Amino acid sequence: MNFRSLRSQIESGAGQGHLDNYVPMWQLTRGNCTYFGVQATGPMPGYRRASCFRQRQDRIAALIALWIGGMDARENFPLWPFPHPHPLSDWPLGKPTERMCQGLMDLASDEHERKLLRRRAHEGYVPEATLNITYGERDCPQSCLLACVRATSKLAAAIPDSDGDIARAQTYAMANDMRFFRFDRRHFNRTLVSNLEVWSFSVNTIRRDVELDLVKRVEDLLLRRLEVDTPCNAVNLASSQLAIPALTAWTVLRYMQWQQTVDVDPRRYISHLEHFVPGGRAFRASLRSLILGVTP
Known part of the structure; x- marks a missing residue:
């Protein structure tokens, strides 16, 4: 299995870090889109770095997560296919979580799913959770994976297997003792x-x-x-x-x-x-x- 494309992203820091040092797996390299677009970028409350969102609904979810007490909201968080350290293993403000997490390859339900994950890894792409929210006590934090449904069918078509990624995020969270929440913008006026x-x-x-x-x-x-x-x-x-x-x-x-x-x-x-x-x-x-x- 050739992880060359994926390895180059990992070496560049993608999907790693916390707070202002976090590097999203997917990033916007231009300014905000037009009024009719759906992508968004810019600093969130408490951050100096620019957060990057595939759709405005993702930004709304991050805003609500921070308002209700989330200490960190890492957008476009990768769900690695291989075993890896816990997302809070390098938490800088308290006690890190020192254990390994199962990768999606270990959690795949059948061979078809494994082939799909391999193909996406060859292209340097891994499934993502909309947000990884760090919450709880600063000295001993916890993780919650939040997944947003796609607001439009056009956007869902532009993101490979976006609905499947929601199910993968839920499976990943359950297997690694994390909380999972499915966010729907229609529930918030x-x-x-x-x-x-x-x-x-x-x-x-x-x-x-x-x-x-x-x-x-x-x-x-x-x-x-x-x-x-x-x-x-x-x-x-x-x-x-x-x-x-x-x-x-x-x-x-x-x-x-x-x-x-x-x-x-x-x-x-x-x-x-x-x-x-x-x-x-x-x-x-x-x-x-x-x-x-x-x-x-």
Whole structure:
């Protein structure tokens, strides 16, 4: 079996690393596509590297995974055909998982499946999971494989055996003691996605442009004012009292919404001229339980 094409990708770091050092198995080498396209690239909240997604649904899944508490969301994660170290064997922030995982060749149900995997390996291609989510305690994390159904038949045709890859990801997860979740964009309304996208932009802005001490002071003032006033008035007061630009105060408020420091339901249209409608914390906990199996 000739793994020359696949070996060259492995040697280049494809499918390896964590956080900003992760190298996706499949990458976009150009900017975002047209309005009518489906692929997407760009930094996710908390990352400096550009994430690459085959379809917008994959990006939405990654956004939700990070919002509910995922520490890392590695897109286009390879399901290697041969035995290999656990995906968390080189976890940099805590105790690595020191055991081997079974490859897809060992898990193949019949000879036809093995021939298909060999042919794809000859071409330098392996089945992929949409996301490998690292979650749980930082010192002792766990992995969850998340697979997205293809949004269009055209996209499914462009990705070899995409439906089969979902079944392979589930088989791989079960055999290697990982959680598996099948993500369907239709279960999440447009308002939820829109709110999360707006909130998520604040994460990298805060890290890049705002000092942590200032963030803390703005948060404390906003939390006090939001108990008795509308978000718009609270932001204007914080901007005036702390002598900071209003844009900075708005950025901190959106960061608080992303972190759910202030309880806001992202499934509803948010008006900053009215008091926030709570429910975001309970909804996030229910999603965390559904996707990651983590209960409060």
